[in-house]
Amino acid sequence: MNYDQGWSGDVNSEDADRATKAKRRKLILIFAAIFVAVIVAGIFFGRKSTPTAPSNSAPTVTVIVPGRTAVAAKVTATGSLSAKRDMPVGVAGEGGMISRVLVDAGDWVRAGETLATVDPAVQAAQTSQMQAQIASAVANAKLAESNLDRAQALVSRGFISKADIDSRTAARDAANASVRLAQAQYREQSARLGRLDIRAPASGFVLARNVEAGQIVSSGSNALFSIAMDGTLEMQAKLAEQDIAGLKVGMPVTVTPVGAGRSFQGAIWQIAPMIDPVSRQGTVRVQLSYDPSLRPGGFATAAFSSQNTEAPVLPESAVLSDDQGNYVYVVDQNDKVQRRAVKIGDVSDAGLAILSGLQGNERVVYSAGAFLNVGEKVVPDLKK
Incomplete structure (x- = not known):
């Protein structure tokens, strides 16, 4: 009897221990599952709630609003x-062979001064011929006048008819006309002879000389000299x-x-x-x-x-330049950096005048360093 009771007590004790251990394992598994679930949920919800770009990661930059200031625009x-007044000087007459060149590039000349001369041998001979023609015409005119005078003296005696008087008068007038014609031809030839000298049309500075002695020139030749009028x-x-x-x-x-x-x-x-x-x-x-x-x-x-004129004025630190020209960084209404091409005017103690590219109401980066990129979001700090 005692033996049975002892064995039964041992069996009950072992069953109780097994139940306790099973319950303990079950609790451990439950707590472990709960712990894992909490970790997974934390990771999931943590990732979902984390911002992709924290607001405090954007750099802070100093900006200014330049407005518009009265400046003297310099272009x-x-x-x-x-x-x-560039005066080309060429041959005014019929030309010929250049005998002398009297000036060179870099010389100052007066109005009418001779620059070069053409050999006058042919024209001088023609002038002498004209003088001889004048002398012959004058002699003929004197003879015609004498014949008319003698004929008029004989009219009253009846030796000369009225028709002869008229003929002799016409001969005298024709002889006088020949004299005037010869004189006019002589003056023309003298003028031609004078135009052989190439003269300065006005005072000035000789810029170029395009002729040398011995060169044959004519009215169709290119300009022989170039003169800056009055220098x-x-x-x-x-x-x-x-x-x-x-x-x-x-x-x-x-x-x-x-x-x-x-x-x-x-x-x-x-x-x-x-x-x-x-x-x-x-x-x-x-x-x-x-x-x-x-x-x-x-x-x-x-x-x-x-x-x-009125224009924005910026400090030199705000203006950059590259191969494309001068530019500034502007912060737009979305606080993003934008590049703006500008044209610079006068430089003064106040800064650089911006002739074009800005209206004056933009937020311009005060010190536009190389760390900024177009489209980058920044935190603008208005300079006072």
Whole structure:
């Protein structure tokens, strides 16, 4: 009896231990499943709620709103130097062989001064022939006059008829006409002889000499000399039509020739009345006084100071440049960086005048560093 009870007690004890262990394993599995589920849900919902671009990751940049300030708009242009009045000098007469050349390029000449002469041998001989013809005509006229005088003295005696008087009078008039004709021909030949001397039509500076002694020239030859009238030069600059609108005749211009160590002051003397419909440009002609450093045919830069205008003014740190030209960074209404091409005008202590590209109400990056990219979102900080 005792044995049975002891065995039964042991069996019950073992069953209880097994049940306890099974329950414990079950609880462990339940807690493990719950833990895994919590982790998976956390990862899932964490990924779903994480922003792709945190708002605090955008860089902060300083911007300014330049507005518009009264500035003296300065426009620059390039062009070539030339004579304001280029006078080509050629052969006025019938020409011949050049016997002497009296001036060279770079000389100053006066109006009427002889530049070169043509050999006058043929024309001189023709002039002598004309003089002889005049002498012969004068002698014939004197003889006709004497014959008429004698005939008139015999009319009253009845030896000469009225018809003879009329004939002798006509002979005298014809002889006098021959004298006048010979004299006119002589003056013409003398004028031709005088035109063998190639003379300066006006005072000026000799730009080119295209003739040498011994050369045969005629009225169909090219210009033998080129003279800048009064030595006055000019620069012809090409400007856009919007730049020409602010210019007037008489405005001062600063011209700097390429390679020259200094600039020269000139003035606008003519503005082209027409704009090229293809290039949308017009020609502005700037008058310059003679100077040895100003060489016709050379290249120069002109700075035009037009009338005062209102334009945005930016610090130099806000303006960048590359192969495409000058530009600034602008922050748009979506706080994104945009590139804006600009045209720079005058430079002053206040900064750079922006002639085109900005209205003045834009938010311009104050210091446009290379770290900014077009389309990048930023946090603008308005400079005060």
